[in-house]
Amino acid sequence: MIVAGRSGGEGVRLVLESEEAMLLSELADQVDSVLLLGEDDDPALGRLLPSAYIDDASASREFARYTRDSLVDGKRQAAQQVRDATAVEAVEDGVVQIELDQSEAWSWLTFLTDLRLILAERVGVIEEGDDTADETRDDYLRAAYEWAGFVQGSMLEVLDPTDS
Amino acid sequence: MTSTLEQHATNLRQESAAEVPWRTVVWDDPVNLMTYVSFVFRRYFGYSREKAERLMLQVHTEGRAVVATGNREAMERHVQAMHGYGLQATVSKVEP
Numbered sequence: 001m002i003v004a005g006r007s008g009g010e011g012v013r014l015v016l017e018s019e020e021a022m023l024l025s026e027l028a029d030q031v032d033s034v035l036l037l038g039e040d041d042d043p044a045l046g047r048l049l050p051s052a053y054i055d056d057a058s059a060s061r062e063f064a065r066y067t068r069d070s071l072v073d074g075k076r077q078a079a080q081q082v083r084d085a086t087a088v089e090a091v092e093d094g095v096v097q098i099e100l101d102q103s104e105a106w107s108w109l110t111f112l113t114d115l116r117l118i119l120a121e122r123v124g125v126i127e128e129g130d131d132t133a134d135e136t137r138d139d140y141l142r143a144a145y146e147w148a149g150f151v152q153g154s155m156l157e158v159l160d161p162t163d164s
Numbered sequence: 165m166t167s168t169l170e171q172h173a174t175n176l177r178q179e180s181a182a183e184v185p186w187r188t189v190v191w192d193d194p195v196n197l198m199t200y201v202s203f204v205f206r207r208y209f210g211y212s213r214e215k216a217e218r219l220m221l222q223v224h225t226e227g228r229a230v231v232a233t234g235n236r237e238a239m240e241r242h243v244q245a246m247h248g249y250g251l252q253a254t255v256s257k258v259e260p
Contacts (some may be wrong), residue, residue, distance in 0.1 A: 048250070052240065052253075052255050053254060053255055054256065063243075071244065075248070106207075113196060153199065156199045156200060160199070
């Protein structure tokens with residue numbers, strides 16, 4: 001994966017190995033599915049759509065009633081955008097090149113955040129050292145989590161370079 | 165007389181609404197990158213780099229930061245936007 005600036009202006013250019021593109025496309029499809037099909041008691045969905053009031057369940061419900069559909073739509077659109085951009089069938093030289101303008105890049109950044117929130121919930125980033133966890137599955141999810149963080153961090157460095 | 169009283173009551177309500185503002189609180193989350201949180205504060209609230217980084221560091225070190233205050237409706241819009249960006253945010257009343 002190479003993350004670079006665009007020669008023609010603002011935004012970011014991504015060069016992905018075809019395996020990386022396939023992985024990202026799959027993960028984006030899974031995020032979309034969690035948003036579409038996730039049960040209300042799915043803790044991952046709770047990370048994506050947290051309560052707006054800490055001590056007021058009724059106000060929280062009211063807030064969710066008015067905002068949930070639009071939040072889910074926005075998150076699904078971002079996931080679908082990443083899924084479609086990376087679902088490339090014919091690959092030249094084994095790499096997939098993707099150019100994103102500023103607004104498309106924001107969709108990617110928010111998608112990568114949602115992806116990491118879901119992976120963190122599934123793998124238990126906060127609860128370390130759970131012996132009963134499926135280690136192979138967790139290794140895969142953890143690797144995807146780290147990788148998504150690397151991609152997001154690299155994109156931010158291009159979009160928002162700091163002097164230091 | 166009646167109208168005067170009603171007028172008075174209305175003024176009281178407006179005053180108390182102005183005295184009890186609401187706040188948007190962003191909570192620390194071990195998942196989100198610090199650079200991302202700071203970038204979101206700048207993009208969404210239009211804060212300077214310095215202010216955005218100060219708030220981000222406050223979230224990181226103190227566990228939370230008040231990123232905006234104002235009327236309840238505006239704070240709910242902010243919280244909705246923060247949730248859209250994947251940040252953990254809540255609305256709360258400023259304690260008297």
